[in-house]
Amino acid sequence: QKEVEQNSGPLSVPEGAIASLNCTYSDRGSQSFFWYRQYSGKSPELIMFIYSNGDKEDGRFTAQLNKASQYVSLLIRDSQPSDSATYLCAVNRFRGAQKLVFGQGTRLTINP
Amino acid sequence: GAVVSQHPSWVICKSGTSVKIECRSLDFQATTMFWYRQFPKQSLMLMATSNEGSKATYEQGVEKDKFLINHASLTLSTLTVTSAHPEDSSFYICSAREATGLGNQPQHFGDGTRLSIL
Numbered sequence: 001q002k003e004v005e006q007n008s009g010p011l012s013v014p015e016g017a018i019a020s021l022n023c024t025y026s027d028r029g030s031q032s033f034f035w036y037r038q039y040s041g042k043s044p045e046l047i048m049f050i051y052s053n054g055d056k057e058d059g060r061f062t063a064q065l066n067k068a069s070q071y072v073s074l075l076i077r078d079s080q081p082s083d084s085a086t087y088l089c090a091v092n093r094f095r096g097a098q099k100l101v102f103g104q105g106t107r108l109t110i111n112p
Numbered sequence: 113g114a115v116v117s118q119h120p121s122w123v124i125c126k127s128g129t130s131v132k133i134e135c136r137s138l139d140f141q142a143t144t145m146f147w148y149r150q151f152p153k154q155s156l157m158l159m160a161t162s163n164e165g166s167k168a169t170y171e172q173g174v175e176k177d178k179f180l181i182n183h184a185s186l187t188l189s190t191l192t193v194t195s196a197h198p199e200d201s202s203f204y205i206c207s208a209r210e211a212t213g214l215g216n217q218p219q220h221f222g223d224g225t226r227l228s229i230l
Contacts, residue, residue, distance in 0.1 A: 031216055032216040034218055034219075036221075042223070042224070043118075043205045043221040043222060043223050043224040044156070044205070044221050045221070046114075046218050046219075046220060046221075049218050051216065088155065088156070090219075092216055098144050098146075098161050098209075099146065099158055099161055100158075100219060102155050102156050103155070104155045105155050
């Protein structure tokens with residue numbers, strides 16, 4: 001079992017709809033969770049981070065964390081073609097851990 | 113805020129050349145920086161964790177004599193690919209984490225360096 005799993009996609013969503021990206025992790029002691037967006041040929045860009053159970057909203061983005069289910073998701077409301085990218089889920093396994101564990105990424109395409 | 117600058121952005125050189133890549137945190141101090149490599153259509157692969165003032169920690173399978181890392185200050189880490197060969201061609205990306213003492217801070221990425229060895 002991979003430490004951090006994502007559906008590689010591609011996930012196609014019509015413009016204006018809600019895109020839902022999911023991630024599961026295997027280490028129950030994981031402390032913090034990050035979503036990065038990576039455009040083709042570019043480096044990752046931080047979108048959201050979440051530490052506590054529940055929802056965290058920032059503009060059109062909402063991160064959701066359920067530690068009991070070891071599940072974290074990213075919702076993108078009013079999807080735009082510019083949201084088309086690969087979204088990487090990353091997990092910091094324990095407090096003080098330096099490195100992140102990345103999922104394989106989900107490729108998202110927003111169709112005009 | 114939290115800007116990480118990486119230089120150069122693109123390198124093309126002959127086999128056997130050594131290449132140095134710089135990673136700078138511009139508006140924050142970073143006790144820890146990270147070096148990743150990414151091949152086409154694959155996810156990030158962590159190569160090493162770089163701590164200011166100490167030796168880097170390399171991931172399994174990464175040759176420390178091949179990939180030399182120096183983190184001499186709180187804002188600068190360098191990766192030197194020694195005697196590069198075509199199989200070293202890849203996209204190298206650094207990241208830095210803010211030294212706030214709170215732990216669990218996000219990593220912020222540089223723009224990456226595309227290395228092509230002929």
